[in-house]
Amino acid sequence: MSNTMPDTTYDKPMPPLNRDSKPFWDSLKDHAMRLQRCADCGKVRHYPRPVCDSCYSMEVDWMRASGRGKIHSWTITHHAFHPGFLGNLPLALVTVDLDEGVRICAQIRDLAPDQLRVGMPVRVDYEDATADLTLPVFRPA
Amino acid sequence: MTSLMDKCAVTGIGETAYTKNSGKSVVALQMEASLKAIADAGLKPTDIDGVIPYGSLEVVAEEFITNLGLQDLRFSAVTPLGGASAVAAIQAAVSALVAGVANHVLIPIGRNGSSGERIGARAAAMPQFRTVGEYEMPSGNIAPPQLYAHMARRHMEMYGTTSRQLAEIAVTVRSNAILNDNAVMQKPMTIEDHQNSRMISDPLRLFDCCLESDGGAAVIISRAEQARDLAQRPIYIMGVAEGHPDSPSTITQRPDMTTLGTAKAAPRAFGMAGVSHKDIDVAEIYDCFTYIVMCQLEDLGFCKKGEGGDFVSNGRIALDGELPINTHGGLLSQSHIIGMNHVCELVKQLRGNAGKAQVANAEIGLVTGYGDMGDGAVAIMRN
Ligand SMILES: [Zn+2]
Numbered sequence: 110m111s112n113t114m115p116d117t118t119y120d121k122p123m124p125p126l127n128r129d130s131k132p133f134w135d136s137l138k139d140h141a142m143r144l145q146r147c148a149d150c151g152k153v154r155h156y157p158r159p160v161c162d163s164c165y166s167m168e169v170d171w172m173r174a175s176g177r178g179k180i181h182s183w184t185i186t187h188h189a190f191h192p193g194f195l196g197n198l199p200l201a202l203v204t205v206d207l208d209e210g211v212r213i214c215a216q217i218r219d220l221a222p223d224q225l226r227v228g229m230p231v232r233v234d235y236e237d238a239t240a241d242l243t244l245p246v247f248r249p250a
Numbered sequence: 251m252t253s254l255m256d257k258c259a260v261t262g263i264g265e266t267a268y269t270k271n272s273g274k275s276v277v278a279l280q281m282e283a284s285l286k287a288i289a290d291a292g293l294k295p296t297d298i299d300g301v302i303p304y305g306s307l308e309v310v311a312e313e314f315i316t317n318l319g320l321q322d323l324r325f326s327a328v329t330p331l332g333g334a335s336a337v338a339a340i341q342a343a344v345s346a347l348v349a350g351v352a353n354h355v356l357i358p359i360g361r362n363g364s365s366g367e368r369i370g371a372r373a374a375a376m377p378q379f380r381t382v383g384e385y386e387m388p389s390g391n392i393a394p395p396q397l398y399a400h401m402a403r404r405h406m407e408m409y410g411t412t413s414r415q416l417a418e419i420a421v422t423v424r425s426n427a428i429l430n431d432n433a434v435m436q437k438p439m440t441i442e443d444h445q446n447s448r449m450i451s452d453p454l455r456l457f458d459c460c461l462e463s464d465g466g467a468a469v470i471i472s473r474a475e476q477a478r479d480l481a482q483r484p485i486y487i488m489g490v491a492e493g494h495p496d497s498p499s500t501i502t503q504r505p506d507m508t509t510l511g512t513a514k515a516a517p518r519a520f521g522m523a524g525v526s527h528k529d530i531d532v533a534e535i536y537d538c539f540t541y542i543v544m545c546q547l548e549d550l551g552f553c554k555k556g557e558g559g560d561f562v563s564n565g566r567i568a569l570d571g572e573l574p575i576n577t578h579g580g581l582l583s584q585s586h587i588i589g590m591n592h593v594c595e596l597v598k599q600l601r602g603n604a605g606k607a608q609v610a611n612a613e614i615g616l617v618t619g620y621g622d623m624g625d626g627a628v629a630i631m632r633n
Contacts, residue, residue: 122387130384156385184399185452190392200390204400204502214386214502227407244389
């Protein structure tokens with residue numbers, strides 16, 4: 110039994126959490142994004158998974174991410190592929206090259222679609238969607 | 251290593267009517283297409299001893315034992331590559347046939363993609379979409395038109411590709427559909443119609459996106475020495491291969507998001523076939539989106555990376571052009587039968603009975619499949 114009331118008003122897709130990714134989602138809740146790093150060879154990897162594809166180690170640690178990156182690509186979505194996003198159109202989604210060498214896909218704020226450019230510097234921010242879920246967003250750096 | 255070149259042939263093809271509302275079950279559509287393919291080959295249902303059903307639909311190989319009275323099904327497999335499954339299944343079938351595991355392999359596909367469950371709902375439930383489901387869907391990056399829009403935008407920014415160039419593909423494929431009595435879309439389309447179609451996920455407009463359809467299609471693959479004694483002229487499989495891109499389950503993390511698994515499959519398929527690009531008389535290119543057609547043409551080697559926009563312009567891909575593509579109308583304008591309609595069309599072209607869209611003297615052709623965010627498969631066939 111949960112101690113808190115479930116949030117029944119949130120109508121967007123929820124991430125199905127798993128053991129490999131829990132530290133990542135927890136770090137977003139803390140507004141301090143962490144990335145999975147191989148504890149043996151130091152290679153940063155995203156999205157979280159159990160094995161390092163460089164040295165096959167299954168030992169991991171979690172590093173604090175700089176939160177800085179550059180726009181790699183984007184799309185502006187005008188159609189609600191999930192009813193939860195009907196009130197959020199158009200939806201500006203960016204793929205961002207993080208300084209750590211991995212990418213993240215998230216919504217971008219404070220930028221008109223016609224200002225988007227490959228290589229534009231951005232920084233991560235956090236939006237609390239529910240008491241248990243925080244999503245990353247990007248803003249111009 | 252044993253080459254698979256010319257060891258097997260497509261011996262039968264079958265297609266149902268392609269519609270927006272079949273009024274039939276998915277099993278019934280697949281059985282109807284399968285029975286047509288078996289009859290086309292001049293075989294009896296009980297001659298089928300291998301089945302490769304589509305992995306993500308509700309029909310399993312054992313349905314064919316039950317419905318067709320198969321006495322000794324010796325080989326079954328699935329090729330879970332989304333839209334690349336049909337062509338990847340040809341590779342699996344040829345491998346099993348050459349090894350002597352089976353004699354006549356049936357590859358059926360059939361779906362109610364229009365009247366039944368739509369692709370967005372299906373995709374979210376597929377294990378291949380688990381990663382996107384966890385990390386991207388919560389932010390709103392949910393459906394293929396959005397996932398692929400990031401690829402298309404990157405291509406445009408890197409290479410200057412334009413929406414009007416993508417329109418060339420949509421318009422060409424529509425003009426082919428109009429020649430085909432079994433194509434859903436029959437209304438002519440102009441470049442301006444494409445440019446005026448509503449934006450779905452920029453840069454992809456409505457007319458950059460394929461149809462959702464009901465229907466079934468099936469092929470039979472047999473060893474060459476048996477194919478020669480059957481009812482149809484054998485269409486030999488010269489080369490076939492599948493390829494998976496880097497970071498196959500998320501486009502976001504792919505080092506080069508403008509390159510598909512097709513780029514890995516193509517050199518193997520061409521190498522096995524022993525032909526070059528100028529030998530290809532007709533190409534049926536998996537066209538879930540116009541951008542994916544252009545990207546495959548690059549990854550297949552018909553032009554260099556970044557030159558796809560120019561390649562598809564100036565009539566080169568039209569019926570009377572240098573490389574006619576999607577002569578049946580494709581997924582964009584004929585029907586979305588997960589690319590099995592592309593395989594059937596290539597066989598018709600090489601048999602010389604493709605009707606009003608027949609490419610003159612078509613002797614060697616190519617068919618591709620593409621799916622699951624980047625998997626590619628390529629088959630090269632001859633008559
Ligand atoms: Zn390592």
